[in-house]
Each structure stands twice: as structure tokens, then as C-alpha cells.
Amino acid sequence: METDQIFAETLSNLGISTLNALQEAAIPAIQARPNVILLAPTGSGKTLAFLLPVLSRLNADTPGVQCLILSPTRELAIQIERVWQAMSTGFKVNTCYGGHPMQTEIKNLSQPPALLIGTPGRILEHLTRKTVDLRR
Amino acid sequence: MLVLDEFDKSLSMGFQEQMAEIIKELGSVEKRVLASATNKQHIPLFTGITNPKVLNFYKAAEQSTDGLELKRVLSPTADKSVTLFKLLCYLGAEPTLIFCNQRDTTETVQAALTGLGIQSTFFHGGMAQPEREKTLVQFRNGSIQFLVASDLAARGLDIPQVKHVIHYDLPLKADDFVHRNGRTARMHAEGTAYLIKSPEESLPEYLSETPPLLDLPQQEPVPKHAPWITLYISGGKKDKLGKTDIVGFFSKKAICKKTISEKLKCWTLCRL
Known part of the structure; x- marks a missing residue:
């Protein structure tokens, strides 16, 4: 499927008709450039601005984690996961954070998600325990 | 692909070393996105971000x-x-x-x-x-x-x-x-x-001007309590607890009338 078509479908899943100015500018930039820095206050629509380009890069035939999102707080990590789920992409997502049962996370990660979201502490713990492999 | 969201917050919370270690563990990363809510340009080396395209939305945001x-x-x-x-x-x-x-x-x-x-x-x-x-x-x-x-x-x-x-x-x-x-x-x-x-406090420097004073009236009624409460039901399919059980319980106890029970039904439908 064409990227534009995927985006249009995702937006309709989210019930959004138009992107805001930040998203209009950020999405093509993230797609075109290897390194992008977004400076914007919270509440400006950043999450979708990076999740759409993430989606366009995921490949259903590639095994393992294809994208890692690090978030400072559990709430933010959960929030990003909710947006991803609302996008109904069909790609598996897992979210790992302190205070979440380790065994559940290990079980989830045994079938690696395409998108992994987490707080630095917990992701590092999984790396140390070798319960997740991020060396594609 | 790697996304570092609210990077400034991660740094201020002291996640610098942990993030550096994680990023070291990654294989080849083709794309990196760093989002920050603070208008500061200092990006540490460990992020692996070189020659980035910087999109600054602060002007628009201030408006x-x-x-x-x-x-x-x-x-x-x-x-x-x-x-x-x-x-x-x-x-x-x-x-x-x-x-x-x-x-x-x-x-x-x-x-x-x-x-x-x-x-x-x-x-x-x-x-x-x-x-x-x-x-x-x-x-x-x-x-x-x-x-x-x-x-x-x-x-x-x-x-x-x-x-x-x-x-x-x-x-x-x-x-x-x-x-x-x-x-x-x-x-x-x-x-x-x-x-x-309070009288002892002085206004911080970041306030460029003194905000207008608001005089509070002496007598105002206490705000009404919220029109509803949230019930937390710790149970689900595994406990053989379905939405009909909850609706049934409330109507049996006559806690809610039929109209409310309809609403509750809709609500439990979405939640369970």
C-alpha cells in the first residue's frame, strides 16, 4: 500500500480529518531525514507526528523489534501506546515500565513486538536480562 | 528507528546514563527522532544524532x-x-x-x-x-x-x-x-x-510583568460535588464477571432505575 493511503486510513481510524501545522511539517521531515529534532511544547500533537512516520517504516515481514520509543514517564509511555492502538495499525506494540509486572512483560516480549515503548530503566533491565534483543 | 520522546524531561530525571547504555546496545539505527518540550539546543553525543534537521515550533506555540x-x-x-x-x-x-x-x-x-x-x-x-x-x-x-x-x-x-x-x-x-x-x-x-x-513571597524573575490582581468575594457557595463517581470493579472474564452481572446487581438492589441501567449497560459494554 502507498504511504499516503496508509496515512489516510490511519487518520480515519483515529477520527481525525486533518493534520495540524506541526504534523504537516514534521512528518515529511522525519521521512526524508535520518536525524530530526522536534522542539515543541506538550499538547502540540508531537506523538502522532512521529508515530505516522514510524508506521510507514514498519515492515510486516521483518521479525523483531523495528522501532524503540523511550519515554521518561510511565504515563507518557502508556499514552503513546494508546494512540498507537487507536491507529489500528495491525502491528504489535508492547510497553514496558517500572511498576508493571516483569513476568507479563517477559511473556509479551517472547513474541517481539514491531514497536517497543518504554521507560529507560525498564528497557535497560530487559536488555540486561536478555529478554529483548534490539540488535536487528 | 529510535524515538526519544520528551528528551529534556528524561535528562532532568537523570536517565542520561541508562539511555546512553540502551542506545549503545542498539544495532544500526537508520532513523532517529528526538522530541523535546524545552527550547534548548544542547543534544548529547550518546544520542547518535548528528547533523539533525531541527524543527522549532516554539514561535507558533507561543501564539x-x-x-x-x-x-x-x-x-x-x-x-x-x-x-x-x-x-x-x-x-x-x-x-x-x-x-x-x-x-x-x-x-x-x-x-x-x-x-x-x-x-x-x-x-x-x-x-x-x-x-x-x-x-x-x-x-x-x-x-x-x-x-x-x-x-x-x-x-x-x-x-x-x-x-x-x-x-x-x-x-x-x-x-x-x-x-x-x-x-x-x-x-x-x-x-x-x-x-x-503570600506576603513573604516575591514574584519570580521569569514573570516579565505583574499579573493583574484578582479580588476574591468573601462569600461564595462551596462548589458542588462531581455529578458522578467512578466505580472500580476488579474483575473480568477470568472471574466469570460479565457486564450483565453488574447491571443486574444494580437493578436488583434498586440502586438504579431502568434509564440509568441502560446507560450503565452502554458504559460497561465499552469497558469490559
Whole structure:
């Protein structure tokens, strides 16, 4: 499927008709450039601005984690996961954070998600325990 | 692909070394996105971000907070809880975030409000994760109108329709002040931020001008309690608990009439 078509479908899943100015500018930039820095206050629509380009890069035939999102707080990590789920992409997502049962996370990660979201502490713990492999 | 969201916050929370170690463990990363809510350009080497395209949306954002109004309220005493109470009575029952600088303060302020007859809840980083989640659910659905919070609630959380932001304590840093105010007047909506000042306190340097003084009327009724409460039912399919059981229980106990039970049915349908 064409990227534009995927985006249009995702937006309709989210019930959004138009992107805001930040998203209009950020999405093509993230797609075109290897390194992008977004400076914007919270509440400006950043999450979708990076999740759409993430989606366009995921490949259903590639095994393992294809994208890692690090978030400072559990709430933010959960929030990003909710947006991803609302996008109904069909790609598996897992979210790992302190205070979440380790065994559940290990079980989830045994079938690696395409998108992994987490707080630095917990992701590092999984790396140390070798319960997740991020060396594609 | 690697996304570092709210990178400035991660640094200020001391995740620098952990992030560096994680990034070292990654294989080849073709794409990196770094999002930051602070308009600062210093990007550490460990991120592996070189020659980035920087998109700065701060100009646009400053314009979009045009909907924000700032007001000052004077507290005659160092303990500002009575003034806060009066301010809440004046503002009425609308979604309001009250910011304190310390976890302990959020708890004492919440207790003081309870003593004066206002239902509120505190929210800070020292709470267990399930408690934090439950509090946010209740604040979002309106069964809690007043949330007394630390700066944890100032960033990134999607809490829509906050009508008022109250600075019980003024933050030490300008950044935090901006983030707290960002909880209201989001995306073209209008909102007001109030700061409560006691005689001993002086206004911080980051305030370029003194906000207009708001005189509180002496007598205002206490805000009404929230029109509904949130029930937490710890059960689901595994406990053989279905939505009909819950609706059945309420109608049997005659706790709700048929019309309400219909609504409840819809609600439980979405939740279970």
C-alpha cells in the first residue's frame, strides 16, 4: 500500500480529518531525514507526528523489534501506546515500565513486538536480562 | 528507528546514563527522532544524532497560548489553603489543576480542602502506578474536579479540558511554569492560570510583568460535588464477571432505575 493511503486510513481510524501545522511539517521531515529534532511544547500533537512516520517504516515481514520509543514517564509511555492502538495499525506494540509486572512483560516480549515503548530503566533491565534483543 | 520522546524531561530525571547504555546496545539505527518540550539546543553525543534537521515550533506555540490569561491572588497568611479554598469557591466546579512544588504539599493541601468540604485528589510521583492511573481516569471522566498535583502532571499527560490552572506554589524554573500553564489553553481553547502569593513571597524573575490582581468575594457557595463517581470493579472474564452481572446487581438492589441501567449497560459494554 502507498504511504499516503496508509496515512489516510490511519487518520480515519483515529477520527481525525486533518493534520495540524506541526504534523504537516514534521512528518515529511522525519521521512526524508535520518536525524530530526522536534522542539515543541506538550499538547502540540508531537506523538502522532512521529508515530505516522514510524508506521510507514514498519515492515510486516521483518521479525523483531523495528522501532524503540523511550519515554521518561510511565504515563507518557502508556499514552503513546494508546494512540498507537487507536491507529489500528495491525502491528504489535508492547510497553514496558517500572511498576508493571516483569513476568507479563517477559511473556509479551517472547513474541517481539514491531514497536517497543518504554521507560529507560525498564528497557535497560530487559536488555540486561536478555529478554529483548534490539540488535536487528 | 529510535524515538526519544520528551528528551529534556528524561535528562532532568537523570536517565542520561541508562539511555546512553540502551542506545549503545542498539544495532544500526537508520532513523532517529528526538522530541523535546524545552527550547534548548544542547543534544548529547550518546544520542547518535548528528547533523539533525531541527524543527522549532516554539514561535507558533507561543501564539497558540494567546488564549491564556494570568491572574494573581493574594493570601494574607503563609498558609495559602484558605485562599485556595476561596478561589475554588469563586471558580466553581470545573476541571482544575492545582500545582504544588512538593509531594508533601499536594497531600496537605488536599487534606485541607477536604476539611473545608471540597472533594479533591492528590497526584504525584510517589504514588504507586495503579493509583496514579486510577486518579487520572477519574480526573479525565470528571468524577474528580480538583486535582492537587506535583510537576509530574505538568508535562505530556493528555488531560483535556482543564479549565483552570492554579499555582499554589510558583515553580522555581520558568520551564515548569510554561509547562504547567500548557495544561490549559491548549490548542486554541481559552483558559486562565492563577498564582497564589503570600506576603513573604516575591514574584519570580521569569514573570516579565505583574499579573493583574484578582479580588476574591468573601462569600461564595462551596462548589458542588462531581455529578458522578467512578466505580472500580476488579474483575473480568477470568472471574466469570460479565457486564450483565453488574447491571443486574444494580437493578436488583434498586440502586438504579431502568434509564440509568441502560446507560450503565452502554458504559460497561465499552469497558469490559
